[in-house]
Amino acid sequence: MTGPVVVGVDGSPSSLEAVDTAAREARLRSAELRLVHAFVWPAMHVPAEPSPLGPAQGVLREEVERVMAEAVRRARAQAPDAGLTHAVIAGEPLAVLEAQSRRASLLVVGSRGQGRFTEVLVGSVAVHLAGHSRCPVLVMRGRPVPGGPVVVAVDGSEEGRAAVDFAFAEAALRGAGLVAVYVAADTQAGGARAEGERVLADALSRADRPGTEVAASTRLMTGPVRQALIEESAGAQLLVVGARGLGGFTGLILGSVSQALLHHAHCPVVVVRHRGNEG
Known part of the structure; x- marks a missing residue:
């Protein structure tokens, strides 16, 4: 229930x-x-x-x-x-x-x-x-863009995967598109680009399940993370992030990135915790 x-x-x-x-x-x-x-x-x-x-x-x-x-x-x-x-x-x-x-x-x-x-x-x-x-x-932050996508920050962490699952379900409920965003320090570096592409592919694969019909796309962006996500939120109806992350998202909701999103995102923000972190 x-x-x-x-x-x-x-x-x-x-x-x-x-x-x-x-x-x-x-x-x-x-x-x-x-x-x-x-x-x-x-x-x-x-x-x-x-x-x-x-x-x-x-x-x-x-x-x-x-x-x-x-x-x-x-x-x-x-x-x-x-x-x-x-x-x-x-x-x-x-x-x-x-x-x-x-x-x-x-x-x-x-x-x-x-x-x-x-x-x-x-x-x-x-x-x-x-x-x-x-x-x-x-x-509640800023103003959602009617008809805009649900944007989700991905990084390959368990928190990030939980955010992806929530974002796809939310997009399906709203009849909205979804944009999965990976922010790397330097997309010109082969390793960073390959990792970003792998994580984004994994994010899209999580939507391949019955009852989830969402038009999804990906964006591989350069940092800094907070600025990239704030800018991406300007055209969104919802921004979804994990409570903690890896790499560029380390301490996402415990440090400066979370503060920036909660204070400066242009649309409402959803913070998702991985169930395994409940204590």
Whole structure:
């Protein structure tokens, strides 16, 4: 059974865009959509003493209900027939979303938040979620190009192969083309070109399976890796990368490349972890 598509909700414009995207992803997968709002009491700035306007709990409850009602309305508009649940959970957003990812098929989050989710996907928190979620993480970035391909970064690693599998499945769901990209330090060097061609051929072979009909192409590019992928994302509807990689992709989601993609990609980014790395 397909796990739910989970989306972090805080009422910010970025999180509402994430709700729209998550609803569409749930519809494509025929999966349940789950809206999650997390908060930490000290960060709420709720007065310790009763407010003359009413109990603090009432103000908090009204705000949460307003945020959730808007998220539900947006979700229903995008996927009226999808099963939908929502939850308000006390805890650090990072910990809450990581726990929710354990039974999810996809976790969708905005690139920026407000209030309880401030900077939830900026800096070290973004790296942690991308590296520790138990399911692929879709981060809202830039604007997807309607009709554009799904672009996947390949490097021959287990993480890269997991990204390829996800990207082909996603392209099939969307009825989109797929572009597999290998970035080498120097494609003029015979060894680098041969390795790139081998890895790209392996990536295409993974799509040769029943039920996966995707128009796929490859690109062998020169580095630097982050700049090449950022440029490639400009014409894409989705960019898919592995959580870690080999060679030019070493530490992909733990270092500068991941930071660059999460901050500067022109389209939404999906980070995929190889299941063997779950601990």
